[in-house]
Amino acid sequence: MSVSASASTETPAQRASRIPKVPFWVQIVAGLVLGVVLGWITRSYDVQWLHTTLDKVGHIFVQLLKLAVAPLVFFAILVSITNLRKVNNAARLAGRTLLWFMITSLIAVAIGLVLGLLTNPGAGTGLTPKDGKLPEKAGSWLDFLTGIIPTDVITPFTELNVLQIVFMAAVAGIAALKLGEKAQPILTLSESVLELLQKALWWVIRLAPVGTVGLIGYAIAEYGWDLIGKYATFTADIYIGCALVLFGVYPLLLATVAKVNPVQFFKGAWPAIQLAFVSRSSVGTMPVTVKVTERLGVPKEYTSFAVPFGATTKMDGCAAIYPALAAIFIAQIFDVQLGIQDYLMIAFVSVVGSAATAGLTGATVMLTLTLSALGLPLEGVGLLMAIDPVLDMMRTATNVAGQALVPVVVAAREKILDLDAYNSASGSPVDEREVREAEQKVAVPVAA
16 A cells, blocks of 8 residues: 555544644633733723724634523433432432532632621722612512512523523423333434534633633723722632632542542543633533543533532622622612621522522523622612622632532532542543544545
């Protein structure tokens, strides 16, 4: 056989391996750095066309992520519930998952409260109640409870009400389980649609480096460092609080409860954490979170339930640390004294009401829910809206880390964690997926 014929028998993956490939995480970091530079140039020299371009690039990336959110959540929850029938002790696993969601949320909100009480983030800002304004949307316990049930099956998808979508998907999934074999055609279709949606979303995720440039660049150009200066203590508290949970509490739980190497968890989960920081969307990051959790040795059937469930309800950053600190910040601005019962109420709302955040960018609904429960002025939300994009990056990264952590902890406790897979997890699921797909396209040999 000639050399040329021999070369033609190589797979696309083998040919691609000759070309140096930039890892996906390096592309994200490069986008982050370029975004900061372009944002600084835009703000410093008032380059309007660059300001508009960064805005549009970031907006289009977020819109592409949101485009798949409604159907992705519905079919992910439906399929994940029905997949529980393939798992031994499914009810026990679901209960343990919910329990650890609540435990980690309680720890996170406690850290937020302690930081707020120690640092007094609302003091010395120069802000006054007049600087606040009422939010366009506010949450209350009545709205939260009645808002779970949709008035029709179309509106939740058109208005992107994720909580109602989760409700409908859960009902459909439980009904399918009860129907048994009669529901198999629907389940097969749902699994196919879910695969299709995830495939399309992977294409969007590949655009994350470009989206990073737009999102970070626009944030720097629009808000600059002057704004952050007014909220310096509050911003630092959010980042420190999330970092304590992310790099303190989570590793401690992994080492003591799951009895696994915490460093290995971050090696495996980092691509999802990194994408969450950029995209500010737990649901948009969900396909990557599912992949990294599976790669960390959690059984696929359990992962397909725990991660989608967590992406819509598990929010240590947005629903625990943030509302705790924000409530203290707003109370100080409006000169309202909070007592022990108020701090207990913050903890209760954070643990029970975190589903109100629904995995989308921002945590305004959760904050208004907390303020309503405490009787604090909702105008306080307006004080934090300008700084929200800067805070949301770290909050969402913490959310997603927790969404991957809990399945690992539960799986380890239940002795179903693949320790070999966990200890060997590394690299990026985006890069691995591309190699796997290339290997499946085997070239047809050419005759000598």
